Amino acid sequence: MRARLLSKHEFHRFLEKLKSQGTLVAPVKEDIVRFKEITDVSAITTEGHPLFPLKKYFSPQKRKIFTYENNNIEEVLPEKQYIMFGARLCDINALLRLDKLFLGDISDRYYQRARANNLIIGLHCEIPPNEMCFCESMGLSDSGYDLLFCDAGENFHIKVGSERGNALVQDLPESDFQPEPIKTEKKLHNTEIAAFFENDAWKKEVEKCLSCGACTTLCPTCLCFDVYDDPDVEMNKGARITEWDSCQYEDFTKVAGGHVFRQAREQRFRHRIFHKIQYYKDQFGEFMCTGCGRCIEGCPTKIDFVEILNGMKQ
Amino acid sequence: MTELPEIATVDDIKQQTTSEYLIRINKGYKHDPGQFFQISLFNIGEAPISICSYDKNYIEMSIRSVGNVTDKLNALQKGDTIGIRGPYGRGYPMHDFKDNNLILIGGGSGVAPLRGVIQYIEKHRDDYKDVHLFFGFREPKEMLFKEDIESYKEKFDVHLTVDHPDDHWKGNVGVITKLLEESRVSNENTIVFLCGPPIMMKFGLQTLEKMGFNRDQVYLSFERQMKCGEKKCGHCMMNGVYVCKEGPVFRYDEVEGLSEKW
Numbered sequence: 001m002r003a004r005l006l007s008k009h010e011f012h013r014f015l016e017k018l019k020s021q022g023t024l025v026a027p028v029k030e031d032i033v034r035f036k037e038i039t040d041v042s043a044i045t046t047e048g049h050p051l052f053p054l055k056k057y058f059s060p061q062k063r064k065i066f067t068y069e070n071n072n073i074e075e076v077l078p079e080k081q082y083i084m085f086g087a088r089l090c091d092i093n094a095l096l097r098l099d100k101l102f103l104g105d106i107s108d109r110y111y112q113r114a115r116a117n118n119l120i121i122g123l124h125c126e127i128p129p130n131e132m133c134f135c136e137s138m139g140l141s142d143s144g145y146d147l148l149f150c151d152a153g154e155n156f157h158i159k160v161g162s163e164r165g166n167a168l169v170q171d172l173p174e175s176d177f178q179p180e181p182i183k184t185e186k187k188l189h190n191t192e193i194a195a196f197f198e199n200d201a202w203k204k205e206v207e208k209c210l211s212c213g214a215c216t217t218l219c220p221t222c223l224c225f226d227v228y229d230d231p232d233v234e235m236n237k238g239a240r241i242t243e244w245d246s247c248q249y250e251d252f253t254k255v256a257g258g259h260v261f262r263q264a265r266e267q268r269f270r271h272r273i274f275h276k277i278q279y280y281k282d283q284f285g286e287f288m289c290t291g292c293g294r295c296i297e298g299c300p301t302k303i304d305f306v307e308i309l310n311g312m313k314q
Numbered sequence: 315m316t317e318l319p320e321i322a323t324v325d326d327i328k329q330q331t332t333s334e335y336l337i338r339i340n341k342g343y344k345h346d347p348g349q350f351f352q353i354s355l356f357n358i359g360e361a362p363i364s365i366c367s368y369d370k371n372y373i374e375m376s377i378r379s380v381g382n383v384t385d386k387l388n389a390l391q392k393g394d395t396i397g398i399r400g401p402y403g404r405g406y407p408m409h410d411f412k413d414n415n416l417i418l419i420g421g422g423s424g425v426a427p428l429r430g431v432i433q434y435i436e437k438h439r440d441d442y443k444d445v446h447l448f449f450g451f452r453e454p455k456e457m458l459f460k461e462d463i464e465s466y467k468e469k470f471d472v473h474l475t476v477d478h479p480d481d482h483w484k485g486n487v488g489v490i491t492k493l494l495e496e497s498r499v500s501n502e503n504t505i506v507f508l509c510g511p512p513i514m515m516k517f518g519l520q521t522l523e524k525m526g527f528n529r530d531q532v533y534l535s536f537e538r539q540m541k542c543g544e545k546k547c548g549h550c551m552m553n554g555v556y557v558c559k560e561g562p563v564f565r566y567d568e569v570e571g572l573s574e575k576w
């Protein structure tokens with residue numbers, strides 16, 4: 001399908017059209033840039049990279065799986081149909097990574113429903129929005145979007161990724177534009193890390209980790225969760241909840257009797273990195289990490305796993 | 315998460331030891347020995363529990379009170395309801411063991427899933443050759459399935475031991491691995507089930523190796539924190555392996571290289 005051209009004068013009108021078709025989510029500049037549900041399209045920004053990723057729209061931080069009243073169960077499924085504007089390629093790829101986990105052999109119905117009619121309008125990175133970006137090393141695929149907006153001064157060139165996307169832009173003038181692959185200053189050089197499991201650098205470099213879980217909260221592909229019940233005071237009803245959890249917390253692997261399988265913080269840190277760079281790839285053939293840089297940017301003690309891995313020698 | 319719990323009625327609940335109760339649900343579920351259910355009580359929460367029976371008409375579970383959910387499960391009365399989802403995980407591939415001798419080594423609550431294996435063997439007795447049971451408990455009063463074990467003595471080669479005997483105990487005292495070594499059971503055409511606390515499995519593996527068993531003759535069962543049972547929540551990962559789905563039963567050579575197994 002041919003690319004299209006949209007004059008920036010027409011941009012707000014285009015966004016209005018999107019908004020009329022579902023719940024529009026897009027980056028807004030507040031104290032920081034955040035993805036938000038949009039009421040006023042003029043609040044949308046195409047600058048910067050939202051610190052918090054899109055995963056909350058597909059499996060909220062605290063999510064009711066079902067409500068119960070006496071012995072009757074009612075499943076809770078998403079109500080909104082999201083149209084996402086302004087997702088960068090790392091975040092679009094992150095959804096593709098999560099799809100493999102949540103739509104795999106046992107699909108998560110909530111996630112599936114939220115993803116099913118989800119429309120994604122990406123925003124190409126002419127220059128990386130953040131100095132922590134290293135997506136160039138992570139083999140991102142140029143897919144997963146319905147449309148991809150590429151800023152070209154006066155205009156946007158719009159790359160078309162799906163029939164649904166095409167239907168939104170088919171009245172616009174055609175364009176021959178092809179976006180340049182994204183180049184990042186920061187790079188992950190060591191992507192084959194199996195031999196680095198036992199390495200002194202883990203302990204040394206991760207000593208200052210607070211096990212706070214900021215990295216897992218910010219990561220667009222971290223979606224581990226806890227399961228618990230939230231009863232009503234009258235105790236005849238309540239809800240079973242999944243809530244984001246973190247492998248960085250000590251009790252994440254605790255079992256009855258008190259044994260913890262990853263007792264040392266560097267073991268927990270290493271587990272996360274191995275999941276992102278090694279284990280997921282063993283299973284699905286691609287990295288789980290999409291190089292968005294958030295876990296580095298948002299770490300209160302500025303632990304940089306890319307530098308840690310780059311510094312390791314066989 | 316995907317599968318919603320079904321409501322099931324507790325058709326029987328019996329005290330087994332000071333802290334363990336046997337719960338029966340008169341409903342059959344197609345399953346393999348070694349698989350587990352996620353059992354829940356509304357308002358309280360959910361816990362993974364092994365199936366310790368093998369019958370098309372009912373399931374039994376032996377539950378040890380160690381906290382929130384298990385304490386409340388053990389306080390249930392006949393007729394109360396629970397939530398149940400599953401069965402989950404990969405159990406013992408019993409078909410693959412046809413025409414083999416079987417050695418079942420269980421420590422403490424590790425005996426529970428093995429009881430499911432025994433009930434399977436009883437229903438398919440001609441498929442297997444000699445069956446040896448090695449069960450160890452901390453104290454005689456912690457012994458699970460006493461009556462069942464009595465009846466096994468008539469059918470199988472049974473070895474029992476306790477760590478700390480009381481005044482009435484006349485049997486073996488000491489670790490299960492010692493009994494195993496002394497028994498000199500042959501490693502020919504033999505499959506070993508090793509189920510118990512990590513320390514017991516670790517020493518068990520050493521003993522078995524000394525006795526000439528290969529890694530692919532030994533099946534282990536692992537315990538992890540398991541919130542979903544559906545390969546989603548991440549809690550059960552052992553390196554890159556999801557124990558809830560790919561396990562909890564593994565052949566030893568499948569997990570030997572995983573540094574996080576103990």
Ligand SMILES: Cc1cc2nc3c(=O)[nH]c(=O)nc-3n(C[C@H](O)[C@H](O)[C@H](O)COP(=O)(O)OP(=O)(O)OC[C@H]3O[C@@H](n4cnc5c(N)ncnc54)[C@H](O)[C@@H]3O)c2cc1C
Pocket residue numbers: 251254255256257258259350359360361362363364365375376377378379380381382383384385423426427536537538539540562
């Ligand atoms: C595959 C499998 C099969 C099992 N089969 C059986 C069985 O047949 N019978 C049986 O009795 N048990 C079985 N268990 C163990 C059982 O699931 C646990 O004992 C149970 O989940 C404990 O839950 P609880 O709510 O009673 O205890 P909790 O109140 O959750 O905790 C009890 C103790 O566990 C630790 N703990 C566990 N989770 C956490 C957490 N999130 N945070 C902090 N501490 C924690 C703590 O040390 C605490 O003191 C099995 C476990 C697995 C994985």
Ligand code: SF4
Pocket residue numbers: 208209210211212213214215216248269295298299300301302303
């Ligand atoms: S690496 Fe940083 S963000 Fe992650 S848990 Fe440690 S201190 Fe928190």
Ligand code: SF4
Pocket residue numbers: 215218219220221222276288289290291292293294295296
């Ligand atoms: S691991 Fe860090 S850089 Fe990679 S996707 Fe997650 S937050 Fe982004």
Ligand code: FES
Pocket residue numbers: 539540541542543544545546547548549550551556557558559
């Ligand atoms: S128990 Fe949730 S992933 Fe295994």
